[in-house]
Amino acid sequence: MSSRTIYVVVTRTNTIPSRFIRIYTGSAYNHVSLSFDCSLESMVSFGRLYPSLPVPGGFVREGKNKGFFHRFKDTQCRVYSKKVSEDAYEKFLRLLQKIESHGCKFNFLGLFTLIAGIPLERENAYFCSQFCGKMLNESGIHRFQKPFGLLRPEDFCGLEGFTLLYEGPLHAFSNQPSPTLV
Template identity: 40%
Template sequence: MSSQEVYIVLSNTGTLFTSLIKTYTRAPYNHASISFDAELHEMYSFGRKNPRNPMHGGFVKEDILTGTYSRYKETTCVIYRLNVTEREKEKMKRILNVFIKNDDKFLYNILGVLGVSFKEPIEFSNSYFCSQFVAEVLQRSGIKLWNKLPAMVTPDDFRKNEQLEMVYEGKLFEFEPIKKQL
């Protein structure tokens, strides 16, 4: 089987919500997404459904040029590459298709975010926070990066994982493939 790549994007938009989380975590990035291409066209996470409404969250296909990121031009990020097998990537896409087809049934797991801070997983069916979602997709595809539940995985856990190779760190809109789209 040929080697494939997926990308884990950690970001900090500087919003009130991420600033509150950052106060507690002291981590530079507090949002995680997964992408299937180096240009970040096909990128998914749990976050704002509407860029103007932080209270309505759930499963989202993130669009850097027109979605939430477009409102926060100073967003900083770090992008990691993870080598996977063709089979693992296909599994991820099948799992994502379930999310895509049922996107209106998924909610943002705000209590799960609090659970991480209390070191107690809080899980509900059809409810995820960003890093929990990315970790869940990887785990269900047979990729185990940690010995913990996806509900306990933080964006900083990705940053500290040695199986991920850093591709870029800096302002999101200065990432060369994004600059070419502007």
């Protein structure tokens, strides 16, 4: 049976919103993305639609050398990997296509309720960790023990079954190119 590798990428930058989030949460990382591309040139998440503006937000296709991460070259990261079945990969792609086709929005209200410890699930609206949690859970890759609306990027560090591949500057991450991009 063939398998694929999924990558979970948790990041931090030195932007003002990023520093504020780190001060408030005490966490070293404040964003999470997913990829099936071992070069990390194709990642998916919810975040800034325009790299130079903190709002508006929404579904984004990111890459380690494009968009937001190209603008903020000092981005630090942790990259985790896990082998997944072809079935889980196909479920992931179907769910991703469904989410993309609905024109999902950024769940700003959910970020505020997260701070208060109250999960807020809104139809077709996500923040980064909420989206990544849903994608991993509903594709059968990882089951979380708390609501997606309470997930934070640090919850993706050290998930069971995932291996830490790299920690350091995102732009310096290197891996073999993958024929399959998300």
